[in-house]
Amino acid sequence: MADKKNNPAQVKDTGHVWDGIRELDNPCPRWWLNSLWLSGLLVIVYFILYPSLPLVNDSTKGLLGWTQIKEYKADLAEVEAIRAPFEETLASMTVEEILADQKMLNYAIGSSKVLFGDNCAACHGTGGAPAAGAGYPNLTDDDWLYGGSIDEIEMSIAKGRAGMMPAQGSLLNTEEVDQLVQFVVNSSVGKATEAGMALYTAKGCFACHGADAKGVKMMGSANLTDRIWRFSGEEEQIRHTIIHGVNDGADVETRVAVMPAWNEKLAIVRQVTADAIADDEDLSEIDWDDELEGDEAERLTETDIKKLAVYVHQFGGGQ
Ligand code: HEC
Ligand code: HEC
CATH class of the missing domain: 1.10.760.10 (Cytochrome c-like domain)
Structure with missing residues (x-):
């Protein structure tokens, strides 16, 4: 059977010729045309069933109501x-x-x-x-x-938690600070001297860090006898902690160590109370039922x- 498509002499051309090569004008294959029509049809079906046309604030809904x-x-x-x-x-x-x-x-x-x-x-x-x-x-x-x-x-x-260590800078002279830094370094490796321990006790550090310097849970005071540092084991940093304290609002260089409260009710109570005090409002006027209903504090449930x-x-x- 003579195949017209493959016999260039019998096929219409488009009149375009490049370097002696003619562009023929064969029709597209039927299978290809059919799938083109089919996909066009599918677009229309989808268009009707699903949300399609974007409108100003919304879009067309589609018959299925799917979103x-x-x-x-x-x-x-x-x-x-x-x-x-x-x-x-x-x-x-x-x-x-x-x-x-x-x-x-x-x-x-x-x-x-x-x-x-x-x-x-x-x-x-x-x-x-x-x-x-x-x-x-x-x-x-x-x-x-x-x-x-x-x-x-x-x-x-x-x-929440916020350990408090008052700044000691004004209570100690430079030499005492040096000796206490040395005491902290030494006790972290189990080599505290008697003189160091005596100064530690005399300066009242024991009241929070405990007689054995191992820290007191109730206060969250750090254990000074291990090599796990709450802030840093570098001498300069230890000196900074001793001089400026932790969470001491009166010292601008104090270390800040605040763990937020995550109980949502408690967080709201604290926030509302702080706001009322800042605004000079009467605390007994606060409507707690109303305040606690909101969840502005974005905290966690129990x-x-x-x-x-x-x-x-x-x-x-x-x-
Ligand atoms: C803004 C920073 C911050 C976020 C957020 C935070 N924490 Fe803390 N957390 C701290 C600080 C700072 C401390 C230490 C407080 C101190 O030194 O007194 C701490 C302490 C703790 C402690 C006590 C550790 C100890 O040695 O006793 C636990 C437990 C804890 N956090 C768990 C959590 C959990 C769980 C979350 C999430 C719901 C959380 N924290 C979110 C800063 C944070
Ligand atoms: C009123 C209580 C209190 C007193 C007094 C106190 N401390 Fe502290 N100290 C703390 C608390 C609480 C922390 C831990 C803070 C935190 O993690 O929130 C701390 C932390 C430290 C740290 C940091 C340790 C680390 O692991 O990074 C050093 C060092 C330290 N204290 C030394 C001293 C020395 C030396 C004295 C005496 C001159 C002293 N403290 C007196 C409560 C106290």
């Missing part, structure tokens, strides 16, 4: 339905009970990763180990300022705090 948001919400509802019984059970358990229940513990830890990443990692680092020198406590070691029992950790998260407490506890340093 991405609806699909997302349906998926979310599915996840919530799986989580709801766990969340309800958690709400009624104490942190000790959660630790003792492997199934609930797994759930709490699993759902805490995002919570920790969103709320805590900015300061404490992903996984609870902050960058060195960032000024935040490491949550993965055995060294706790305020205690590593599950209750103490829960308390730290719910109520269940979230429990989850985070067991999460931090299992980092390895929990006691």
